[in-house]
Amino acid sequence: MPVFAPIGRAVLTLLAVAGRIALFTTGSVGHGLTPPFYLRLILRQMIDIGFYSLPVVGLTAIFTGMVLALQSFTGFSRFSAESAVPNIVVLSMTRELGPVLAGLMVAGRVGAAIAAEIGTMRVTEQIDALTTLSTNPFKYLVAPRLIAGTLMLPLLVVVADIIGVFGGYMVSVYKLGFNPTTYLRNTLDFLETLDVVSGLVKAGVFGFIVTLMGCYHGYRSKGGAQGVGAATTNAVVSASVLILLFNYIVTTLFFSQ
Amino acid sequence: MSAGGIPPKIQVRGLCKAFGPKQVLRGLDIEVARGSSLVVIGGSGSGKSVLIKSIIGLVAPDSGSIEIDGEEVTGLSPSERARVTRKFGMLFQGGALFDSLLVWENVAFGLIEAQRMKRAEAKERAIATLAQVGLGPDVGHLRPSELSGGMQKRVSLARAIATRPEIIFFDEPTTGLDPIMGSVIDGLISDCVKKLGATALSITHDMASARRIADHIAMIFEGRIIWHGPIADIDRSGNPYVEQFIHGKADGPIRMQVRA
Numbered sequence: 048m049p050v051f052a053p054i055g056r057a058v059l060t061l062l063a064v065a066g067r068i069a070l071f072t073t074g075s076v077g078h079g080l081t082p083p084f085y086l087r088l089i090l091r092q093m094i095d096i097g098f099y100s101l102p103v104v105g106l107t108a109i110f111t112g113m114v115l116a117l118q119s120f121t122g123f124s125r126f127s128a129e130s131a132v133p134n135i136v137v138l139s140m141t142r143e144l145g146p147v148l149a150g151l152m153v154a155g156r157v158g159a160a161i162a163a164e165i166g167t168m169r170v171t172e173q174i175d176a177l178t179t180l181s182t183n184p185f186k187y188l189v190a191p192r193l194i195a196g197t198l199m200l201p202l203l204v205v206v207a208d209i210i211g212v213f214g215g216y217m218v219s220v221y222k223l224g225f226n227p228t229t230y231l232r233n234t235l236d237f238l239e240t241l242d243v244v245s246g247l248v249k250a251g252v253f254g255f256i257v258t259l260m261g262c263y264h265g266y267r268s269k270g271g272a273q274g275v276g277a278a279t280t281n282a283v284v285s286a287s288v289l290i291l292l293f294n295y296i297v298t299t300l301f302f303s304q
Numbered sequence: 305m306s307a308g309g310i311p312p313k314i315q316v317r318g319l320c321k322a323f324g325p326k327q328v329l330r331g332l333d334i335e336v337a338r339g340s341s342l343v344v345i346g347g348s349g350s351g352k353s354v355l356i357k358s359i360i361g362l363v364a365p366d367s368g369s370i371e372i373d374g375e376e377v378t379g380l381s382p383s384e385r386a387r388v389t390r391k392f393g394m395l396f397q398g399g400a401l402f403d404s405l406l407v408w409e410n411v412a413f414g415l416i417e418a419q420r421m422k423r424a425e426a427k428e429r430a431i432a433t434l435a436q437v438g439l440g441p442d443v444g445h446l447r448p449s450e451l452s453g454g455m456q457k458r459v460s461l462a463r464a465i466a467t468r469p470e471i472i473f474f475d476e477p478t479t480g481l482d483p484i485m486g487s488v489i490d491g492l493i494s495d496c497v498k499k500l501g502a503t504a505l506s507i508t509h510d511m512a513s514a515r516r517i518a519d520h521i522a523m524i525f526e527g528r529i530i531w532h533g534p535i536a537d538i539d540r541s542g543n544p545y546v547e548q549f550i551h552g553k554a555d556g557p558i559r560m561q562v563r564a
Contacts, residue, residue: 168402171398171400172396172397172398172400173400173401173402173403175357175362175396175400176394176396176400176401176402178360178361178362178389179360179362179389179392179393179394179473180413180414180417180418180463180467181386181389181390181414181417181418182413182417182418187417
């Protein structure tokens with residue numbers, strides 16, 4: 048049956064990859080939760096992933112907030128619902144766009160960097176060298192990045208939420224003629240804790256996904272410069288797709304009673 | 305097992321390893337006596353690197369036995385494995401220095417991470433070890449990327465010996481160096497190994513280097529040891545494979561493979 052062979056092969060490859068990622072994940076989490084902990088490395092990764100991502104996440108958030116205000120205003124004016132603009136902006140930012148866009152930007156910035164760094168360490172035998180120096184590469188390289196990514200992305204999203212709402216406020220007040228006080232009151236009155244919390248949970252999940260994909264593809268890279276390049280691409284692409292997939296899953300868990 | 309009942313430092317028996325369809329090691333036997341220096345020679349793709357990686361534990365063999373100090377080490381649990389790994393030091397072919405760390409942090413890495421030494425004390429030890437390989441304390445504050453290939457090899461050697469390991473592995477120690485620097489590195493290797501009283505296992509295809517650092521030589525071909533003996537006997541081995549290899553002849557029983 049020549050038709051079924053390629054399908055079967057694709058399914059088997061997919062299952063093998065899923066299995067490898069699952070094993071890598073459980074191994075990493077196991078090592079991340081047991082001592083020794085490398086606090087110095089965790090701190091450095093937190094600065095790398097969190098602090099240095101602030102400009103790109105902030106820029107993304109402010110333009111997103113601005114365009115949200117503009118688009119919802121022009122769209123909603125067709126049926127005289129312009130007053131919903133503050134709610135649309137704040138709900139969209141906190142629930143969806145803050146975490147998803149921050150996740151995607153960090154996937155491009157941090158996921159790629161992690162895959163390139165760990166991939167280069169792999170092909171230059173630095174990971175083997177760690178083992179011969181009695182240091183577990185999962186604890187030394189992977190765990191600090193996973194911990195930092197999972198903790199820092201929610202913080203980045205808090206900042207993104209605030210900047211995004213601010214961007215919407217600027218456009219609404221200075222371009223569309225909203226009353227500043229009313230705008231802010233509408234923003235805060237309709238916001239519920241769950242909106243923000245669900246966004247932050249998403250952010251934590253995305254931070255884990257981005258750093259995990261960076262570490263996984265870097266760790267398994269082989270074959271010199273080309274292999275590291277492929278690992279970097281795969282890390283960013285797989286992290287982006289998984290972010291969108293898990294965005295749906297987490298949204299379902301929170302909001303589809 | 306020697307007559308006195310003291311087991312050899314490293315004993316490998318019947319080691320087999322395949323990667324997919326490619327059989328790399330086919331029942332390899334080798335023995336390294338305590339305090340001696342064995343050099344394994346062989347062409348590219350003969351299984352030298354896989355042998356050394358199997359002994360260190362970076363590669364899990366398919367079958368066969370590896371004993372360190374008489375203790376079987378294949379199939380050990382991770383924590384027991386870590387205890388055995390503490391006896392090892394390794395000089396990697398490309399140096400494999402951590403480029404995110406300073407030179408002295410590289411040398412002190414095993415002391416700080418594995419032996420939990422204080423940073424200040426480990427730094428002192430690192431500077432002293434750097435001096436042992438002919439590098440001044442100022443080099444300690446450079447990054448590995450700022451050093452030449454020969455200097456990187458020296459730092460890598462310092463890192464391998466800083467923890468005072470009982471067994472040191474050398475993976476192609478002179479590859480990529482000019483002949484003079486190669487000779488210097490060989491001299492340092494011999495000195496350091498003697499000073500530590502360590503056992504050394506090296507792999508190389510550089511015959512000049514092998515003659516300088518070996519007590520014993522073994523030749524690997526197609527995943528088996530086909531000749532071994534004291535370094536003095538290498539020129540009268542009477543083995544056509546060894547003859548072809550040490551004289552670097554294109555014609556002979558060894559045919560080079562194109563694929564890895």
